[in-house]
Amino acid sequence: MANVPYKIYLSEDEMPKQWHNIQAVMPEVPGFLNPANGEPVPKEGLLGVFCAETIEQELNKTDEFIAIPDEIVSFYSMYRPSPVVRAYCLEKALGTPAKLYYKFEGNNTSGSHKLNSAAAQAYYAKKQGLTGVTTETGAGQWGSALSMACAFFGLDLVVYMVKTSSEQKPYRKVLMETYGAKVIPSPSPTTDVGQKILAENPGTGGSLGCAISEALETAAKSDGYRYVLGSVLNHVVLHQSIIGLEAKLALEKYDITPDIIIGCAGGGSNLGGLISPFMADKLRGKSGTEFIAVEPASCPSLTRGRYAYDHGDTGRMTPLIKMYTLGSGFIPSPNHAGGLRYHGMSPIVSKLFHDGHISAKSYTQTDVFQAAVMFARTEGTLPAPESSHAIKCAIDEALACKATGEEKTILFGLTGTGYFDMTAYQNFNAGEMNDYVPTDADLEKGFATLPQKC
């Protein structure tokens, strides 16, 4: 076998032309329920909210592969395929016999994997003849990605940005505006739900759940608009499967099968997309790969949440979704990994976790940033705080291999770069990082907001 280079690149011709739909392989993912009566929501009930094509994808439980339209392939070609990188320098610094690989999704201006679904959703919205879309953004990566995609395909865009993030990351707002988006800190007085949340929680820094409610309301009130979501939903996991498909192809060039695959998990789309084709192999008994979801201890939906039907937003406007959740009323503490600050979790990831196919870990911020700085100094790239959760876990696994002498192959998702997260690094450098972990009583308050009927 040839020596593995630092970066395994696919050619543009080798870039997958179909997404992988894990729903076709796994046990059935529970669908949306109507909160009023607990009945399944018919497809027609979703058409006023989401783009038509993404609803088809959301509900598709039969086709394992779904063609990527040429226009999206062209857009992907501007920044994909992305490399699988062998972390030789980190391995050396750790003195581990483990082999560490990361799939790097940060080499585009949005700074993360989010562009993979943004391109698809903007394309479908334009094709449907819409004039614009609304969305929410936490860390700002999704909003940046969607701004880029909307500028490219010619769509208007309104972004509700979690207020805490908009204050921590003022330049994210400028970036989105440079691409032509309108950015509103959330909760805001521009919506009924925003006004209500502000009245009930004066001074709140907001959350993804609040911002989703505002974006939903604005889409519903605006002609020719729909709402698009950057994570959680099945069709977003589908779009993100390009990550896993490319990673699998690249590793197979060198006959590599990962023993462990690690991803950070906020809404779950990056993790779901990364593991998708590998999980298919495992569910079919073709591999024994282990999968680990990593979340912040401050927002532990998998490790301390409940598997229940819940709203996807704080304003309780969405249908109910079966997922691991802390309750839609759980407002996470300001945590620098804004992209992981969400009360729920992808129904696909939740189901796989519930069935025992994925395990989960959580870490506090200081530990995560220590890993981030070690990674930056050895591998060069300054990672996003979200991605650094996966790095921390990969380092722990590599050190476990050092202790046992095992030569495991570990693949993790480096979902993005930290160039717009310098306030967080500044706090870490100054030793002023907040390691908040919710108490059981805090969690009970969130669980009390779970719908009682379903």
Next chain:
Amino acid sequence: MANVPYKIYLSEDEMPKQWHNIQAVMPEVPGFLNPANGEPVPKEGLLGVFCAETIEQELNKTDEFIAIPDEIVSFYSMYRPSPVVRAYCLEKALGTPAKLYYKFEGNNTSGSHKLNSAAAQAYYAKKQGLTGVTTETGAGQWGSALSMACAFFGLDLVVYMVKTSSEQKPYRKVLMETYGAKVIPSPSPTTDVGQKILAENPGTGGSLGCAISEALETAAKSDGYRYVLGSVLNHVVLHQSIIGLEAKLALEKYDITPDIIIGCAGGGSNLGGLISPFMADKLRGKSGTEFIAVEPASCPSLTRGRYAYDHGDTGRMTPLIKMYTLGSGFIPSPNHAGGLRYHGMSPIVSKLFHDGHISAKSYTQTDVFQAAVMFARTEGTLPAPESSHAIKCAIDEALACKATGEEKTILFGLTGTGYFDMTAYQNFNAGEMNDYVPTDADLEKGFATLPQKC
């Protein structure tokens, strides 16, 4: 011929293992003179200031190719080869028959090509047994790059950062500190020259020339330290030749010879490195490629400067260098393209320009940022203000082709990304950009500071 993909990548095996030394091909580049007597500076006179190996490279006028040490090849492999990108989407938006290519150097955490020389200089300093180095940074890209390289090779680093830049880009400072560097806004009270400049110009925002003086003084006063420079000098152009070598190899895969090559020019290292092997072909009569240097109208060393012996720094501590210069006393206005805010120009680029092998253009900021935003919205990547000077010129050339119907092939250097330049984009979005151009009287003040003897 096969269709040209969006991105032409070389494999790591194909990455050049030798730098290209244009000095061996071109008419002799004038050497350093002693300002006290106008005599050439002997090699020994430079050993106390610069690393020994880089002095050898600086003065090497005979070897066209110089081997890249394995350790630097390994470092390069973390982020190189970098792609040549076909700007299909920009071409379409312009409706031009021209074929636009850019060599993209921004896909690393320093955000620019600067890492190519930082890696080399940090490696040679460590190999020589030094404990640390000092440097200056303008836009912050060089300081970031050197921080990364010093963290990797295990060297201490003190960075004097132009005060204007450190105020416009606070997060650049945090980035460098995250990699372990000590960052001091310049002019500062930590050096004699800094104190003198502050006394003579209270409230000054500083310049690269000032920061160089401070870094030189600190290196001279610190045991086991040398000074390293991120541009201008011949050995930096040598290290940056990796850009041109890779670009040439990539284009040759598709039988492409550029009609025009365009680069932004501050100190000149990116331009010099990009054109190096192409210029060798031209000087040997093997091609008719045209070369264009692009600079800001606010700091027009090529387009309005004089070809004269001058100091490289404001404090007049360096030997004299024959170059296009505005005078070491010229303090440029605050301009967002901090990396282009330097009174002088690479002696190599200056000589080639003087001999008529390169032409030069200048643009004001608003025009440059209009081009930058157009590029961002069509090609995805948000460019650095410096790089956007080259984009503006490439767009002008492409529009000229549209007018004449010519199908010219244009290659430009996209030296970096603008992720740490959001204050500049914010000003542009708000219509508050400053289009300062120095008057002839302003320039005369600078010229009055040129040494009289040489």
